[in-house]
Amino acid sequence: MNQYLNPNETVLILVDIQNDFCHEEGACSKMGRDVTGAQEIIPQVELLMENAREINIPIVFIQMTQDEHTISDAWTNRPRPAGYTDPLDICKKGSWGTEFYKVSPREEDIIVEKHRYSGFIGTDLDMILRNLNCKSIILTGVATNVCVESTARDGFMLDYHVTVVKDASAGYIPALHEATFANIQNNFGMALETTEIINYWSKLKSMV
Secondary structure, three states, X not given: OHHHHOHHHEEEEEEOOEHHHHOOOOHHHHOOOOOHHHHHOHHHHHHHHHHHHHOOOOEEEEEEXXXXXXXXXXXXXXXXXXXXXXXXXXXXXXXXXXXXXXXXXXXXXXXXXXXXXXXXXXXXXXXXXXHOOOOEEEEEEEOHHHHHHHHHHHHHHOOOEEEEEEEEEEOOOHXXXXXXXXXXXXXXXXXXXXXXXXXXXXXHHHHO
């Protein structure tokens, strides 16, 4: 487990914890998505952030934004829920919907802006992680089976040890949410609970 959770080589990543994905007045909720799961993960995310900071694990906030320069034909016409029309209805750059939901980066935290599902596509995330001497990434956020899993897969392909936090990730379709964890464990890395991660870090602290 140390190769996945070693504080000296690990970065905690928060994926798309933003108003449009989590808030009851955000775009996803207005399209009929049940966002209660996204809201319920916040205490676990905050607990992970608190414990990560205590042992100097860097924290990266992934922030989805869209504008007219990042919208392609394929992106516009991808499968979406009923009620979705304009791709700029979600996370339009500079809008309230792009703002973080109940989590706030500190000055020392890192914000990476993305325009596709994966936090690695078209961003500096890989460069940032390598400059932090990171070998392992711990992923939280929404949606489990879309942006979290896409980032996890790409992270694995780039040779990072990948952990997805089960009770700090949320999806809108329960079956797909749960399937992600099975898929990660079978092919890409680890799927753990918040307490498992924190308990492991606590044991390391007690040995110092």
